[in-house]
Amino acid sequence: MSAHTANHSSEEGQTRRDFLLLTAGAFGAVGAGCFAWPFIDSLNPAADTLAMSTIEVDLAPIQEGQAITVKWRGKPVFVRHRTAAEIEQARAVNVAELRDKQSDTDRVKKDQWLIMVGVCTHLGCVPLGQKDTDAKGDFGGWFCPCHGSHYDTSGRIRKGPAPKNLSVPEYSFVSDTLVKIG
Amino acid sequence: MGSGQRAEFKNPVVSWIDERLPVFSLMQKEYGVFPTPRNFNYFWNFGAIAMVMLITMIVSGIVLAMHYTPHADYAFSSVERIMRDVNWGWMLRYIHMNGASFFFIAVYIHIFRGMYYGSYKKPRELLWILGVIIYLLMMATAFMGYTLPWSQMGGWAATVISGFFTAIPVVGDMIQTLLLGGFSVDNPTLNRFFSLHYLLPFVIFAVVFLHVWALHVSGSNNPLGIDVKSSQDTLPFHPYYTMKDTFGLGVFLLLYVIVTFFFPNIFAHPDHFVEYNPMVTPPHIVPEWYFLPFYAILRGLTFGINPYIGLSLVAMVVVMAPIYGGPDKKTGLCGLLCALGRQFALPLLVVAGIFFALGYLSQVEKASGGALLSLPLSDLVFINAKLAGVLAMFGSVILLVFIPWLDTHPVRSARFRPLFKWATLVLAIDFVVLGYVGMEAADAALFGVIPLLWIGQLGTGYYFAYFLMILPWLSRNEKALPLPVSINEAVLKA
Numbered sequence: 001m002s003a004h005t006a007n008h009s010s011e012e013g014q015t016r017r018d019f020l021l022l023t024a025g026a027f028g029a030v031g032a033g034c035f036a037w038p039f040i041d042s043l044n045p046a047a048d049t050l051a052m053s054t055i056e057v058d059l060a061p062i063q064e065g066q067a068i069t070v071k072w073r074g075k076p077v078f079v080r081h082r083t084a085a086e087i088e089q090a091r092a093v094n095v096a097e098l099r100d101k102q103s104d105t106d107r108v109k110k111d112q113w114l115i116m117v118g119v120c121t122h123l124g125c126v127p128l129g130q131k132d133t134d135a136k137g138d139f140g141g142w143f144c145p146c147h148g149s150h151y152d153t154s155g156r157i158r159k160g161p162a163p164k165n166l167s168v169p170e171y172s173f174v175s176d177t178l179v180k181i182g
Numbered sequence: 183m184g185s186g187q188r189a190e191f192k193n194p195v196v197s198w199i200d201e202r203l204p205v206f207s208l209m210q211k212e213y214g215v216f217p218t219p220r221n222f223n224y225f226w227n228f229g230a231i232a233m234v235m236l237i238t239m240i241v242s243g244i245v246l247a248m249h250y251t252p253h254a255d256y257a258f259s260s261v262e263r264i265m266r267d268v269n270w271g272w273m274l275r276y277i278h279m280n281g282a283s284f285f286f287i288a289v290y291i292h293i294f295r296g297m298y299y300g301s302y303k304k305p306r307e308l309l310w311i312l313g314v315i316i317y318l319l320m321m322a323t324a325f326m327g328y329t330l331p332w333s334q335m336g337g338w339a340a341t342v343i344s345g346f347f348t349a350i351p352v353v354g355d356m357i358q359t360l361l362l363g364g365f366s367v368d369n370p371t372l373n374r375f376f377s378l379h380y381l382l383p384f385v386i387f388a389v390v391f392l393h394v395w396a397l398h399v400s401g402s403n404n405p406l407g408i409d410v411k412s413s414q415d416t417l418p419f420h421p422y423y424t425m426k427d428t429f430g431l432g433v434f435l436l437l438y439v440i441v442t443f444f445f446p447n448i449f450a451h452p453d454h455f456v457e458y459n460p461m462v463t464p465p466h467i468v469p470e471w472y473f474l475p476f477y478a479i480l481r482g483l484t485f486g487i488n489p490y491i492g493l494s495l496v497a498m499v500v501v502m503a504p505i506y507g508g509p510d511k512k513t514g515l516c517g518l519l520c521a522l523g524r525q526f527a528l529p530l531l532v533v534a535g536i537f538f539a540l541g542y543l544s545q546v547e548k549a550s551g552g553a554l555l556s557l558p559l560s561d562l563v564f565i566n567a568k569l570a571g572v573l574a575m576f577g578s579v580i581l582l583v584f585i586p587w588l589d590t591h592p593v594r595s596a597r598f599r600p601l602f603k604w605a606t607l608v609l610a611i612d613f614v615v616l617g618y619v620g621m622e623a624a625d626a627a628l629f630g631v632i633p634l635l636w637i638g639q640l641g642t643g644y645y646f647a648y649f650l651m652i653l654p655w656l657s658r659n660e661k662a663l664p665l666p667v668s669i670n671e672a673v674l675k676a
Binding site (some may be wrong): 040043044045046049069071073074075076097121122123124125126127128144145146147148158159160161162163 | 338341342343344345346348359360361363364365366368370374460461462463464465466467480481483484547553566567568569571623624625
């Protein structure tokens with residue numbers, strides 16, 4: 001840029017000064033950015049917070065129709081032993097009509113075990129529906145009390161402001177009754 | 183500021199200091215003889231009242247911080263210790279807790295005063311914008327303070343409000359993690375909220391200083407909204423308005439003290455007395471009352487922007503184009519839009535209404551699942567309901583910044599603008615109704631029949647229509663009543 005203007009400018013000194021000003025300014029901006037980054041990044045999760053954790057959940061004591069909530073990375077994870085009726089209800093839905101189109105089979109590894117992060121995809125509340133006495137919403141699954149999102153027996157969003165289905169974490173079955181989350 | 187004329191002081195110590203640092207001259211000029219319109223009503227008390235509340239909050243907050251422990255394991259019990267064991271701790275905390283509410287009451291009246299009497303108009307635009315910045319800072323400070331006692335209500339408020347940022351596409355989750363310092367609201371969150379809750383009041387103090395400085399450059403507006411023309415229109419600030427402010431402040435503080443001592447938990451909720459549990463959301467969480475109208479707007483957007491809503495918005499933009507562009511815009515794209523808008527205003531409004539209804543109904547889910555009305559392309563949602571709700575909520579506050587350019591009517595005071603007066607009073611009622619909707623559960627109904635959601639949606643519609651359609655339209659079309667010649671004449675006639 002400076003070479004280009006130098007050819008056409010009679011005032012050599014002026015262009016050199018512009019060049020110096022621009023390069024100094026650019027270096028200053030990069031320097032300020034480098035200086036600011038540690039301050040900003042210090043707000044990100046610290047090493048101990050990040051230390052990846054996996055948990056193992058024993059499924060044996062969970063009877064059909066029961067659900068438990070376990071804590072994983074500071075968040076609740078819902079583990080539900082679904083009844084045949086609940087599975088049937090989840091499978092009977094026309095996937096094309098859903099907001100976040102996902103079939104029930106894509107959300108479970110074993111039909112009766114539904115495992116998902118119990119955090120509403122709207123603004124992060126924990127939906128109700130784990131206990132028998134909880135409100136389960138219009139679709140028999142979960143109901144978020146904060147802003148009224150209804151989830152079905154597959155944890156899929158059916159009504160209310162949430163944009164996505166309840167998310168399914170990474171997990172694997174160690175044995176028939178033991179599951180490793182994370 | 184110190185370069186102007188110095189005042190004479192009899193006291194030799196005062197005089198000695200003033201020669202070297204003219205603070206006494208400054209006070210004398212800005213608060214002693216400062217010429218102030220003589221026709222203020224009691225609405226003009228609330229700036230001074232808000233200032234006193236800010237100082238009350240800072241003083242009580244500094245003392246409370248000496249007893250509080252910002253750690254997830256100790257925060258809740260340290261607040262209980264303040265309530266039970268610390269000398270006067272219960273009083274200090276109740277002063278601070280209810281002081282926040284009364285600070286907001288004063289500021290809401292102050293903002294309404296500014297809107298009703300057109301105080302944001304030239305030459306006070308920057309003064310108004312500084313006020314909006316103070317209001318935004320107050321909201322941030324109050325929200326973080328709400329989290330500090332580490333109760334169910336506060337912890338979940340932090341979860342929900344930081345969740346707003348997850349609505350941002352692509353980087354939303356990263357931003358939320360950065361703000362919280364983890365994957366959920368936990369000790370790192372509490373620590374930084376405490377740090378910022380201590381810092382921001384002093385930032386507010388600095389912006390208040392700029393706000394008052396700008397006020398003293400332009401001078402105060404007044405209930406008639408006309409400019410000061412001669413010294414007959416004004417009175418010296420002291421003793422006339424120091425007395426009037428002191429009286430108003432006394433009445434206000436009396437109410438504040440009655441609540442603090444006799445109904446200290448009137449603004450609280452049982453979930454404030456339960457320690458935060460990240461595994462269980464309380465069945466009904468609400469923000470503090472002063473955020474409720476905006477909360478209702480957030481919850482009101484249960485629909486996103488699909489092609490039908492989009493077309494409806496485009497039609498409304500075309501209708502508004504000649505009003506924004508002005509009658510003399512005849513060239514370019516704006517000229518074309520303006521011509522269309524002028525020619526077909528009514529049909530376009532009808533089209534906008536029909537498309538909005540279609541877009542809305544195609545996003546209402548039936549109880550059995552699926553949309554109430556299936557239309558082609560209605561699933562193509564550009565902005566989903568969550569992002570739309572968050573944008574509307576932030577937008578409803580940010581709109582305040584632009585009022586000076588949305589309302590360009592030459593007359594300031596609502597006294598001489600009958601249509602503007604009613605539109606603004608309806609907005610005040612709308613704000614209260616939205617607050618009521620925000621307080622109730624998401625699926626509540628009025629008299630058990632009318633879903634509050636619909637009332638919230640109507641209220642949200644009026645809120646945005648007031649700023650984006652009614653104010654600009656009135657600016658061009660409202661005929662004002664005759665203005666008095668001067669403040670002095672109007673006062674003598676009364």
